[in-house]
Structure formats: structure tokens, C-alpha cells
Amino acid sequence: MRDLSHDNINCFTGICVDVPNVCIVSPYCARGSLQDVLAKDDMRITEDFKMSFIKDISTGMEFLHRSPLLSHGRLKSSNILVDKRWVCKIGDFGVCKLRIEDKEASAKVDNEETSFWSSLLWTAPELLRMPEPPLSGTPEGDVYSYGIVLQEILLLDKPFSMFSEKEPKDILKLIRDGTRPVFRPELPRDCTAKSELIDLIEACWKEAPENRPTFRTICRTLKSIYKGKNLNLLDNLLAMMEKYTDHLEEIVEERTKQLQEEKAKTDRLLYQMLPKTVADDLIKGKNTNPEAFASVTIYFSDIVGFTKLASKSSPLEVVQFLNHLYSMFDDVIDHYDVYKVETIGDAYMVSSGVPETNGDRHAGEIATMALDILHSVTRFKIAHSPDDTLQIRIGLHTGPVVAGVVGLKMPRYCLFGDTVNTASRMESSGQALQIHLSHTTYDLLTSLGGYLMEERGLIDIKGKGQMTTHWLRGKKGFQKSLPDFRNIVTNSTTEPNCSH
Structure with a gap:
């Protein structure tokens, strides 16, 4: 034995x-x-x-x-x-x-x-x-x-x-x-x-x-x-492990690719919420300090008669209407060197020259973008109320701002300074289907050349007193259709937006 x-x-x-x-x-x-x-x-x-x-x-x-x-x-x-x-x-x-x-x-x-x-x-x-x-x-x-x-x-x-x-x-x-x-x-x-x-x-x-x-x-x-x-089971197990190792490498490669795709999706979403440079700093764990910008141009617009339209629409119809409208605006601004700051209710705010400086081009970028948005509004149809015609007011102003990230949960990139308030006043004191310019924006567009503008004259701006403002009528080489400004009633209801 x-x-x-x-x-x-x-x-x-x-x-x-x-x-x-x-x-x-x-x-x-x-x-x-x-x-x-x-x-x-x-x-x-x-x-x-x-x-x-x-x-x-x-x-x-x-x-x-x-x-x-x-x-x-x-x-x-x-x-x-x-x-x-x-x-x-x-x-x-x-x-x-x-x-x-x-x-x-x-x-x-x-x-x-x-x-x-x-x-x-x-x-x-x-x-x-x-x-x-x-x-x-x-x-x-x-x-x-x-x-x-x-x-x-x-x-x-x-x-x-x-x-x-x-x-x-x-x-x-x-x-x-x-x-x-x-x-x-x-x-x-x-x-x-x-x-x-x-x-x-x-x-x-x-x-x-x-x-x-x-x-x-x-x-x-x-x-x-x-x-x-x-x-021999051990040999078979070793062979299986070798195959599994090879397969595991393929799985790891595939999962890595999927992870990169998901990260890219997350990054794209983050870049839609914050400027890319700011988002990259946050991802790296860096502090984002407020930054002063000497000259930027800010765009404000809101919808004329929005309160009346909302009163006869259901909440769902209002949300769908705004989503459709501002998705169209988002498509337009993608073609310009601008940054969408935020939307509040029916207000739409865009800036240029911040967070990435671009010399004196910011006024031209915002002005051309405003003309493009005005062209898109003339072709827009309100799905749940086809008999109503959409009208918006647009105001532009150029000046210094301070910008920075506010908050930890749902952080927002915000602009601060009198320039923001003045841009808002340009919009609220404007008229339907018109682009209202401050004198500083007018001067910068004049130096850039090619823009068609008309003086509005001295008007009383709430909180600012008497200011000389202008209308932007077009741009040389801009081929898209615009409203017939001569037939626009100059005393259109302005309905200032209190959200500003």
C-alpha cells in the first residue's frame, strides 16, 4: 500500500x-x-x-x-x-x-x-x-x-x-x-x-x-x-485564464472607451453650464477667483406680451414654447464668439469678451448675433397659439464687468457690475422687434465699421437719467431678412421685465 x-x-x-x-x-x-x-x-x-x-x-x-x-x-x-x-x-x-x-x-x-x-x-x-x-x-x-x-x-x-x-x-x-x-x-x-x-x-x-x-x-x-x-483540468483552467485575460483586456478597453464617452458627455454638459476654462479649473480642483474684464458687450432680450400669452396658456404649453424658442436661440449663438450667461423666465442673456477676451470684437459678435436672432424670430411660430405673432425686445451695452462662479451646488457663472444693469435697461426701454444700443456700444460698432445704425436721441433711462441711445438697423453683407423697421410702431408697449 x-x-x-x-x-x-x-x-x-x-x-x-x-x-x-x-x-x-x-x-x-x-x-x-x-x-x-x-x-x-x-x-x-x-x-x-x-x-x-x-x-x-x-x-x-x-x-x-x-x-x-x-x-x-x-x-x-x-x-x-x-x-x-x-x-x-x-x-x-x-x-x-x-x-x-x-x-x-x-x-x-x-x-x-x-x-x-x-x-x-x-x-x-x-x-x-x-x-x-x-x-x-x-x-x-x-x-x-x-x-x-x-x-x-x-x-x-x-x-x-x-x-x-x-x-x-x-x-x-x-x-x-x-x-x-x-x-x-x-x-x-x-x-x-x-x-x-x-x-x-x-x-x-x-x-x-x-x-x-x-x-x-x-x-x-x-x-x-x-x-x-x-x-487535465489544471491545464484547461490555465488555458481558460489565458483566454479570459485576453478577453478581459478587450473588456477593459471597451469599458475604458465607454468611460471616455461618458466622461465626454459629462464634460459637454458641464461646458454648457459653465465656461470651458472655468469648468476645467473646477475639474482639476483649482479655486476660481472672480476676474475683472475692462470691456465686454452684453445682450438682453425678453418677449413682448409674455404675461398676456402665459395667462391664456397652460404651464406645460409655456415651458414647451420657451424651450422651443430658446433652443432656436442656442442654435444661433453657436455660430458666434459669445457665452450664454443664463435664461430667467422669458429673459435671455448673452455676453462676449468674457470669460475669453477677444479684443474689440465682442461688440461686433453680439451685434451680428442680435441681428441673426431677430431674423429667426420673424420666422418663429408659436405652436399652441399660431394666431399670435412673436415679438421680442433686444438691448445691448458695452462696459466693464466682474465675473465669477457663485455657489457650490449647481454653481453659476455670473456677471456683476453697472454694465449688466445698463444692458438690462437698454432692453426694457427698447421697442418690439428693435435692437436698442447704448452710446458705448454704438461707438465701438462705429470703429469696427459696417454696421447700419440710427440715432434714437436722448431718452430717460430709469436709474440712469438722460442717455443718448441708438437703433441697430443692419450690417453690410448681412443677407438674412429683418423686420421692416419703418412700419414698426414706435410707441409699442414695452412691458418692462421686472426679473432684470
Whole structure:
């Protein structure tokens, strides 16, 4: 026994003879018996695992049959152990003399117990018929037992599990009687196992012992069935890990790409809420200090008659109307070097020259953008009120501002200074479908050249006193249609917007 050494044999170490704890000592197998492994519901036994188990058992039994022991005699899934590397090792063989008293005691105590009969389900029919079967069994009997173990592996279930309505004692009686057709487990031909493997199992179950294959034949047949495929589970696991590693790299690359796409979406959303330079500083964790700008141009507009329109519209219609209108404005300003500061109700505020300075171009960018917005308004239709004509007032002013981020939750990039107030007054003191300019904006546009302007004269601006203002009528080379300013009633209702 001590001389037997094989990868698929749980080698014999020695015997403890201290009565009453007489026991056989052998190496510890971390995963328990094959029966335990197959019974675990939380473990996924793949075809590679099954293939490896089948090969390991046949190889171990072939070695055991070539040894001086000649046979096992007690082969069953509870006597096949699985080590931490998932290698099956045949155990509980040999030293038959130690089993004589154990067998007699079990027969007396357990003769009527279900567990006693269940333990015999792997026993060959010819051994069941013997009054005193040999404790070491027979090679042919081991082959039969191997066939029952294969049924457990293929179906991941107990022996004869498809006859759950029968008691083990009744099953053994049918096997021992040898009635025709002989009573054996049923293996569905449509299961995942190869048909050649099912043929091999049925050959192991032959009623006549001499018709059963030897383990040498079984090993050769398995090689033929799996066509030279590596049957070593550890090698298969390593190969699977290599494939998984390659696949994991692809997954990581794909997930990284998805992450970059999602980050780009987040960045785009952030850049819509804050200027890009400011957003980049916030992402990097930098403090954003307020910054003074010597000269910027600010645009304000609101809707003439909005209160009246809102009063006869549902809240949902108002939201949809403003969303449609300001989405159109957003499309227009994308073509200019400007920054949309905010929308409050029906008010729309845009600046140029902040947060990115652009020399003196800010007045020209805002003025041309205002003409473009005015052109788009003349073509806009109010979906829920098609009989109403949309009219807006526009005011522009140029001057110094201080800009910075306000707040931590939902931070906003805000402009501060008298320039903002004056731009708001230009809008509220303007007229429908007109672009009202302060004198500072007029001077800057004059120096840029190409803009068509008309003096409005001295008017009283709330909080500012008398100011000379102008109308912006067009721009040389601007081909888009504009309202006919000559036909616009100069005393149109202004309806100042208190939100400013």
C-alpha cells in the first residue's frame, strides 16, 4: 500500500491502531469527496470539469488494477476525493482485513436502514447476488461502479436519481434479479454528453462481467472520444485564464472607451453650464477667483406680451414654447464668439469678451448675433397659439464687468457690475422687434465699421437719467431678412421685465 504512488490515487500514509479510534491515514483533500462537489448547488460544473473528473477516475483505476491490489471493491463518488487543484484521487482502497468487523457490525445495525441500501447502489449485480462477496471486489465490479459514477457526473445527481419514486432497497432488488431488460439508470440521448460516452457508460453496465471493458480500454476510448483534447483540468483552467485575460483586456478597453464617452458627455454638459476654462479649473480642483474684464458687450432680450400669452396658456404649453424658442436661440449663438450667461423666465442673456477676451470684437459678435436672432424670430411660430405673432425686445451695452462662479451646488457663472444693469435697461426701454444700443456700444460698432445704425436721441433711462441711445438697423453683407423697421410702431408697449 505504501509503495503505491500516482497522481490520481490518494496515497496510503499509515494506520492508527489506537482502539477504538482505528483509522486509515491519508493526505487531506481540501474540496472533499466528488459526491460533495457534485451536490453543491452554488457551483457551476462545466463540461471541462466533467471531462477532467471522468479522465482522472479512469486513470487512477487503471493504475490500481495494474497494481498488486488488482481491484478496489468500494468505488463510489463518496470514496473519490478532490484536492485543491481539482484533481480527482481514488481513496478508501486496500487493507481489507480492517473492514471485516466493520462490515459485520454495519450489516446487523443498518440492515433495515435506507443509508445501508443506498451505499450499495454502486455495487455490480453479480456481487449483489453473492452471499459473501469479496471485500476487495473484482475488476469487473469496479468497472460497473465506474459507470454509476459517470451517471452522477453527467447528470450532476445521485445514482438512479430518475427513479426517485423507488426506494434504494427496491432498486437493488431489481438489479439483483436481473430481469429483462436489465434495470439500469436512464441517460437521455439529448443530454450534453457525447453519444460515444453514453455508449461507453452502457458498456460498463453490461450484465455479464466478461462483456464489460477494462480500464485500459476505457482510457483509450476516452482519448478517442475527446479526440486528443487536453483532459487535465489544471491545464484547461490555465488555458481558460489565458483566454479570459485576453478577453478581459478587450473588456477593459471597451469599458475604458465607454468611460471616455461618458466622461465626454459629462464634460459637454458641464461646458454648457459653465465656461470651458472655468469648468476645467473646477475639474482639476483649482479655486476660481472672480476676474475683472475692462470691456465686454452684453445682450438682453425678453418677449413682448409674455404675461398676456402665459395667462391664456397652460404651464406645460409655456415651458414647451420657451424651450422651443430658446433652443432656436442656442442654435444661433453657436455660430458666434459669445457665452450664454443664463435664461430667467422669458429673459435671455448673452455676453462676449468674457470669460475669453477677444479684443474689440465682442461688440461686433453680439451685434451680428442680435441681428441673426431677430431674423429667426420673424420666422418663429408659436405652436399652441399660431394666431399670435412673436415679438421680442433686444438691448445691448458695452462696459466693464466682474465675473465669477457663485455657489457650490449647481454653481453659476455670473456677471456683476453697472454694465449688466445698463444692458438690462437698454432692453426694457427698447421697442418690439428693435435692437436698442447704448452710446458705448454704438461707438465701438462705429470703429469696427459696417454696421447700419440710427440715432434714437436722448431718452430717460430709469436709474440712469438722460442717455443718448441708438437703433441697430443692419450690417453690410448681412443677407438674412429683418423686420421692416419703418412700419414698426414706435410707441409699442414695452412691458418692462421686472426679473432684470
